[in-house]
Amino acid sequence: MKKYSRQRELILNSLRNRTDHPTAEILYKDLKNDMPGIGIATVYRNLAELCESGSILKIKSNTGADRYDGKLQPHIHFECNECHEIYDIEIEEMSTRRIENEIRRLTEDIGAEYANSSIYITGLCKKCKVLVNINY
Numbered sequence: 001m002k003k004y005s006r007q008r009e010l011i012l013n014s015l016r017n018r019t020d021h022p023t024a025e026i027l028y029k030d031l032k033n034d035m036p037g038i039g040i041a042t043v044y045r046n047l048a049e050l051c052e053s054g055s056i057l058k059i060k061s062n063t064g065a066d067r068y069d070g071k072l073q074p075h076i077h078f079e080c081n082e083c084h085e086i087y088d089i090e091i092e093e094m095s096t097r098r099i100e101n102e103i104r105r106l107t108e109d110i111g112a113e114y115a116n117s118s119i120y121i122t123g124l125c126k127k128c129k130v131l132v133n134i135n136y
């Protein structure tokens with residue numbers, strides 16, 4: 001049992017130290033260097049547990065594979081349709097609250113009860129925008 005908590009801690013720390021929103025598989029490949037004995041199933045299980053306890057966020061990406069985020073402060077995600085990189089967009093707490101209140105109001109307008117929301121933007125990132133323009 002002790003061993004599992006230690007692994008969970010390592011997974012959590014490695015996720016907190018990066019900003020690229022890796023998939024479980026990418027995280028596993030990087031973790032293997034520090035923890036040669038770790039298996040992919042362990043990574044999946046620990047990620048699920050960390051999500052459940054609210055220590056990390058799971059992001060449903062358009063590529064199909066779930067992505068993970070160790071950053072819990074409110075922020076917006078931008079996924080590039082071309083390279084599928086996920087970027088963080090920082091947002092002030094006041095704006096977050098204003099947007100959330102608006103979404104809550106719209107939810108209540110249809111008679112539903114609000115629980116949670118997140119904003120997910122897709123488009124072309126800075127790097128890919130330049131490439132697309134060159135190709136034209």
Ligand SMILES: [Zn+2]
Pocket residue numbers: 080081082083084085124125126127128129
């Ligand atoms: Zn891109």
Ligand SMILES: [Zn+2]
Pocket residue numbers: 021069071075077087088
């Ligand atoms: Zn993020």
